[in-house]
Amino acid sequence: MTSAVLGLRIIPLPLGENGWRLVERNYVVFRRSWPVFLTGFLEPVFYLLSIGLGVSRLVPGFTGSNGQLIGYTDYIAPALLATSAMNGAIFDSTYNVFFKLKYAKLYDAILATPLGPRDVARGEVTWALLRGGAYSAMFIIVMAIMGLISSPWAIFAWPAALLIGFGFAGVGMALTTFMRSWQDFEFVQLAIVPMFLFSGTFYPLSAYPEAIRWLVEITPLYQAVHLVRGLTTGAVSVSLLVPVGYLLGLGAAGLVLAGRRLGRLLLR
Numbered sequence: 513m514t515s516a517v518l519g520l521r522i523i524p525l526p527l528g529e530n531g532w533r534l535v536e537r538n539y540v541v542f543r544r545s546w547p548v549f550l551t552g553f554l555e556p557v558f559y560l561l562s563i564g565l566g567v568s569r570l571v572p573g574f575t576g577s578n579g580q581l582i583g584y585t586d587y588i589a590p591a592l593l594a595t596s597a598m599n600g601a602i603f604d605s606t607y608n609v610f611f612k613l614k615y616a617k618l619y620d621a622i623l624a625t626p627l628g629p630r631d632v633a634r635g636e637v638t639w640a641l642l643r644g645g646a647y648s649a650m651f652i653i654v655m656a657i658m659g660l661i662s663s664p665w666a667i668f669a670w671p672a673a674l675l676i677g678f679g680f681a682g683v684g685m686a687l688t689t690f691m692r693s694w695q696d697f698e699f700v701q702l703a704i705v706p707m708f709l710f711s712g713t714f715y716p717l718s719a720y721p722e723a724i725r726w727l728v729e730i731t732p733l734y735q736a737v738h739l740v741r742g743l744t745t746g747a748v749s750v751s752l753l754v755p756v757g758y759l760l761g762l763g764a765a766g767l768v769l770a771g772r773r774l775g776r777l778l779l780r
Contacts, residue, residue, distance in 0.1 A: 532635070532638075533625075533627065533631075533635070534622070534627065534631065534632060534635025534636065534639070535635050535638050535639050535642070538635075538636075538639045539639075555599065556592035556593070556595050556596045556599070556651060557592075557651065557654055559588075559592055560585070560588065560589060560592050560654070560658075563588065563714065564584065564585040564588050564589060564592075565585060567584060568583060568584040568585045571584040572584070574587050574715075574716050580745070580746070580747070582745055585658075585660060586660050586662065586744075586745065587741070587745075588713060588714055589655050589658075589660040589744070590655075590669070590737065590740040590741040590743070590744040590745070591711070591712065591713040591714070591737040591740070591741060592651065592713070593648060593651050593652065593655065593669065593673060593740050593744075594673070594676055594733065594736040594737045594739070594740045595708055595713065595733070595737075596644070596647040596648050596650075596651045596673075597644040597645070597647060597648045597673040597674075597676040597677045597680070597736070598644065598676060598677075598680045598704075598733060598736065599644070599647060600640070600643040600644030600645070600646065600647040600648070600677060601640045601641060601643065601644035601676070601677035601678075601679075601680040601681040601684065602640075602680045602681070602684045602700070602704065604636075604639065604640040604643045604644075604681070605636060605637065605640040605680070605681040605682075605684035605685040605688065606684045606685070606687070606688045606691075606697065606700055607697065609636055609684075609685055609688045610688050610691055610694075610697070613688070613689075613774075613777070619632050619774065619778055620778060623778055623779070628775075629771055629772075629774035629775035629778055629779065630771035630774075630775070632771075632774055633685060633767055633770040633771040633774055634767065634771070636681075636685055636770075637678070637681045637682055637685055637763070637766075637767050637770070638681075640677065640680075640681035640684070640685070641674060641677040641678050641681050642677075643677070644673065644674070644676065644677030644680070644681065645670070645673060645674045645677055648669075648670060648673030648674070648676075648677070649670060649673075652666075652669055652670055652673075655744075660744075661744055662744075662745065662746065663743065663744060663745055663746030663748075664746075665742075665743045665744070665746055665748050666743055666744045668743050669740055669743050669744055672736075672739050672740050672743055673740065675739075675756065675759050675760065675763075676736040676739075676740070676759060678759065678760070678763035679732055679736070679758075679759035679760070679762040679763040679766075680732065680762075680763075681763065681766070682762060682763035682764065682765065682766025682767040682770065683732070683762050683763070683765070683766035684700075684766070685766060685767075685770040686765075686766040686767075686769040686770040686773065687700075687766075688770075689769075689770055689773035689774060689777060690773070707731050707732070707733040707734075708733065710728060711728060711731050711733040711734040711736075711737055712728065712734050712737050712738070712741075713733075713737060717729070717734075732758070732759065732762055735754070735755035735758045735759060736755065736759065738752070738755050739752055739755040739756065739759075
């Protein structure tokens with residue numbers, strides 16, 4: 513078990529030994545609950561099979577940023593890959609963290625060990641990132657089997673998915689520290705569902721009125737979709753550095769805020 517967790521330490525986060533102890537703990541708890549992980553993975557796969565394969569017969573495709581015609585299934589597959597990474601990261605860093613914080617009182621017990629609030633934040637964000645990465649890896653395999661990967665740049669799709677997981681895990685955990693009850697999680701769904709439907713997942717940005725395009729462009733999922741779609745379709749340009757910086761900043765800011773908030777909640 514320890515060797516399996518040590519193999520995950522290639523993730524470039526400054527966890528330190530203490531942070532990885534929490535990742536190790538989560539691995540021990542969830543290693544026998546792998547069917548739970550299938551739910552977040554199967555949802556985008558079902559969307560791909562139903563909408564991608566079904567609607568693709570009615571929609572000829574879209575013209576990519578590089579001027580190349582992209583089939584409809586090839587167009588939505590990278591968006592669903594980004595969604596898969598988001599699902600794994602956001603749900604683990606919100607619902608699970610809230611239960612441990614408010615009901616299981618796990619973090620109160622952890623503070624009796626050498627771990628501190630910032631170690632808890634780094635460990636939980638990394639665990640959520642790894643869950644999102646696992647969803648993404650399986651989805652990439654599905655894309656490869658279906659022949660939806662046509663660019664050598666797609667080799668960077670999984671690292672991009674890890675970056676997406678980091679961004680959503682950081683902000684998800686930070687927001688969870690402000691939650692007061694389970695009813696507050698309705699706001700999580702209120703944010704996720706519109707992002708999923710309107711972040712360029714199923715149709716291009718040009719379909720929106722000019723007045724609201726900028727609202728779509730500033731959402732984290734749109735930035736994630738833009739990054740992954742560019743890599744898998746070969747539309748690689750300097751503009752992809754924008755979502756990279758966006759997601760890095762989002763995750764880093766969320767991680768710092770989560771560490772501070774946990775310190776206030778647990779050490780008061």
